[in-house]
Amino acid sequence: MAEKQDKGRLTRLQLALGMAVFGSATPVSKIVTGAMPVFVGSAFRVGLGALVLAPFAWKKRGEIGTLARRDWLIVCLIALFGMFGFSALMLYGMKMVSGVVGAIVMSTAPAVTAAASMLFFGDSATWRKLTAIALAVAGVLLLQLGQGSDGGSASEMWLGAALVFAAVCCEASYTLLGKRMSEHVDPVLVAFLASALSVPLFLPFAVWQWADFDAAQVSAGAWAAAIWYGAGTLSLGTWLWYSGLAKAEGAVAAAFMGVMPVSALLLSYILLGEEFRFVHLAGFGTVFAGVLLMSWEHARMEKKA
Numbered sequence: 001m002a003e004k005q006d007k008g009r010l011t012r013l014q015l016a017l018g019m020a021v022f023g024s025a026t027p028v029s030k031i032v033t034g035a036m037p038v039f040v041g042s043a044f045r046v047g048l049g050a051l052v053l054a055p056f057a058w059k060k061r062g063e064i065g066t067l068a069r070r071d072w073l074i075v076c077l078i079a080l081f082g083m084f085g086f087s088a089l090m091l092y093g094m095k096m097v098s099g100v101v102g103a104i105v106m107s108t109a110p111a112v113t114a115a116a117s118m119l120f121f122g123d124s125a126t127w128r129k130l131t132a133i134a135l136a137v138a139g140v141l142l143l144q145l146g147q148g149s150d151g152g153s154a155s156e157m158w159l160g161a162a163l164v165f166a167a168v169c170c171e172a173s174y175t176l177l178g179k180r181m182s183e184h185v186d187p188v189l190v191a192f193l194a195s196a197l198s199v200p201l202f203l204p205f206a207v208w209q210w211a212d213f214d215a216a217q218v219s220a221g222a223w224a225a226a227i228w229y230g231a232g233t234l235s236l237g238t239w240l241w242y243s244g245l246a247k248a249e250g251a252v253a254a255a256f257m258g259v260m261p262v263s264a265l266l267l268s269y270i271l272l273g274e275e276f277r278f279v280h281l282a283g284f285g286t287v288f289a290g291v292l293l294m295s296w297e298h299a300r301m302e303k304k305a
Contacts, residue, residue: 012248015241015245015259018241018244019258019259019263020259021232021233023259025229027103027271027272028228029094030098030099031271035218035219035223035225036215036218037209037210039202040209040210042088042206043202045230046084048227048235049231049235052235053188053191060186060188063185063186074177074180074181078194079193079195081174083195084202086167086170087198095160096157099271100269102164104139105140105161106167107265107287107288108165109168109175110136111135111136111294112133112136114294115129121176128297132294133290134290135293136287136290138286140161140165140287143280174194178190187242188239191238261287262288
């Protein structure tokens, strides 16, 4: 009995830490994009991520031979959208917005994923899903309209938020495509293959930007952020989350979805030293209510299954 309880605690800890690590990607990406060119930072992220995931993927290497042509197509799409598209859009977007704005826009991920699932995969539209989507849109609009800045910087903020939202859409495609793959392929292996396949996509752009980049000028703190962006948010987060997910009921895992936006918001204040404003709380609270609704919906669906 005690052993079962210990395993349950470990599972919950893995789920919570996995979401917290994923949430750290938003403020950390702000640090990375301030220290190095976008494609250099992105190539470093996926290359390091693939390297760290390699030992875990090696244990599942036997599954590679079972992948059908359709599976490889899905892996390539994950590499294109979930790795290349997400990293590039996220870093360019975070150049233009604060960590708090980025964190709140990223918090719409569960609602965007639900909308894409209904649109492309025929999932049923429930009032919880639709309300969560509406709350996500309302929260971001509330945040953007309440920022109150001059015309030029306001335009840049809207563009930056749009790019971060495009990154959210890429993340949603990663989630949905990865869910299809993980039904018969280990998800850590999928993450490794997608990371490795995305490296050649970044390299030409990284080489082009390298001419204007002086690695010696990057501070130790920025290098630490870049290392965490690859080894932490991509590799460690994936391993923690899916390790916990393999042992937890869907309803339990869904309850931990709310950890990611909280982590992103708090770390934006801590790591970036950004000033608290009540409009942040209002925007985040609105979006977070949608996250809780989506968690409730996942738990309800798990009980029905």
